[in-house]
Amino acid sequence: MSTDTSLRNLTLAGTDAHLESLVDEAITIIREVATECENPVLLFSGGKDSAVLLHLALLAFAPARLPFPVLHVDTGHNFPEVIDYRDEFVRNAGVRLLVASVQESIDAGRVVEDAGPRASRNRLQSVTLLDAITEHGFDAAFGGGRRDEDKARAKERIVSFRDRHGRWDPRNQRPEPWDVLNARIRKGEHLRAFPLSNWTELDIWRYIAVAAVPLPSIYFSHRRTVVERDGMLLNVGGPVVLEPGEVSFEETVRYRTVGDMSCTGAVRSDAATIDDVLAEVAAARITERGATRADDTFSESAMEDRKREGYF
């Protein structure tokens, strides 16, 4: 893995107008919310969308420094490659990293962990995130959410209001005419801002390719010991322990999304380079979340329900 890239010399020369206009839009949103709000933060998971978001945020303020920290909500079940990548990226970029730990929320009795082979800490992250927002007094949190990811996300505003309980009210969102963003809130409330709202998975990969955005190695094909559970290939180890009757095997895989090890599935893939991945994504017939995220396939409103509670 290499995260050695200059973040100061990006040119999108040779790309098309669609991607360039998405970059213009994202940078404008980042500048606007960061300037209207007093204490913003950028949510950085080490996944590809948050990597693109952080990359764009660095460009938005260049040659000045990023005027806010980044926050990682660490479930304690992250892929070790992703944690290494996270630390290297923020070190190279000179960004201040804050970590909010789900394990600490569990230890403090703020949340209770589910038991059983399908238990996931994914949903617990909402409590840890909201606690961190309160503790640091953040009034806006940038997220890498995209409207093409999920049908509940497809409904969300670019600047999305959260009440004092951190809740999203999808039936009563603030109108958002044009791109004149309303960042006004009262104390205790906060905003989520989604500069990548109008990007698709393919747009993300095209940007990663032209801007040479560093990514965790697990996005590219590699050999891994996995188990097939509920139609997904889960990494064996960490939170995933073989159940009676389950058999582990070696497979050539990569990850299309990066989340908690307990619920993020790998896909069989030989895509070893960005160009390979681009070709694979362009031909994909299954959405990235449907293919790889057990947390979103529990019910048809899984994402909406988590978002109402304060999820990313």
Place this chain on the structure above:
Amino acid sequence: MSGLPTLRIATAGSVDDGKSTLIGRLLHDTKTVFEDQLAAVARASRRYGDGEVNLALLTDGLRAEREQGITIDVAYRYFATPQRNFIVADTPGHQQYTRNMVTGASTADVAIVLVDARHGVVEQTRRHAFIASLLGVRAIALAVNKMDLVGWDHGVFEVIAKEATAYVEALPDPVAVVAFPISALEGDNLVERSDRAPWYAGPALLPWLEQFDADLVADQRGARLDVQRVLRPQGSDYRGYAGRLADGPLAVGDTVTMLPSGRRSTVVGLQRHGAAVESAAPGHAVAVELADDVDIARGDVLVAGDHGVRVSEEVEGTLCWMIDTPLRAGTRLWFKHGTRTGRAVVDEVVHVHDVTSASRFAADEVGLNDLAVVRLTLSEPVAAMSYRVSREGGRMILVDEATNVTAGALLISEPVRPS
């Protein structure tokens, strides 16, 4: 992913006219729907419907929407053909959710207004055509839907097309109307021309959208930059005025005027996406360096060339009002115009539009979902222009002081009185 720029589309029309079905069909027929999405829709169709796969469920993403079978808020969808990229805002048909329709239509190049062929032009058709033309879409595609349910009757189509066109032509901001006889459910005249309407000589809807030219060359004028932020790296003399360029191009060497101060300076550096550039075009997110050490802050505006901006503390325009509390003379609000924020007070409700007859009447207050002409006095001067001439210079949001909810969208009209 080719030469033509991304086309932004909003769908509008009354409840049950088939908006979500139309988008579902477009996504399906352009092979944008993934297998797991289709499987989820099939499951949901069995749960909420009669067993037929209901493509509308592709965009009705909220639990309440699926349960009630209506669209509450805008859903955004993305698809691409070999010709171009599309961003679609599927907007609600219910009058009570008009604010969400305004949100979806405000960024659209084209509005697809659906009409149920059995019912013809109804009040919501008029309301949505009114709002779409007011917001400045370049064209309205009138999709006369459910033609299969009227036996593909040419006469029915003609009556609806003529009535809608006549209505739009009489509006304050008329726009081109192009009518298509379609069946969203069956997919007729969407991606390919259907042989069920041999009397129809025009293109199918998607090919028409693929070639639509949304750029108005005549709009070219002097550049405008609403300054979002001043970039000041530590230990450096660099001062970059960051913002999104509008209205016209800007190049190194151009003279700019700072508003409201009126001082002038020269562009000595331009940066886009972190790299130095010689020139930039409308829509580009840039940072501008000037020759002189000047006092510029967020909210100020840089303009170049023949821009036509007037700095004023009084504005008049057409308001889309989006909250329950009525607006009257004396109502106090926050305003945001470009990157300038301040307080506004309503001086006068000039008149309210009757969307059914495209006429206007005198009124003292503006209610939820009303369209009205109002005059405001602002606490700070703004560099305003007519919305018809400049989107960025002519738009303003109004925010409720008590709740901070976005309460109104104001489209500034001419004349704006100089202060």
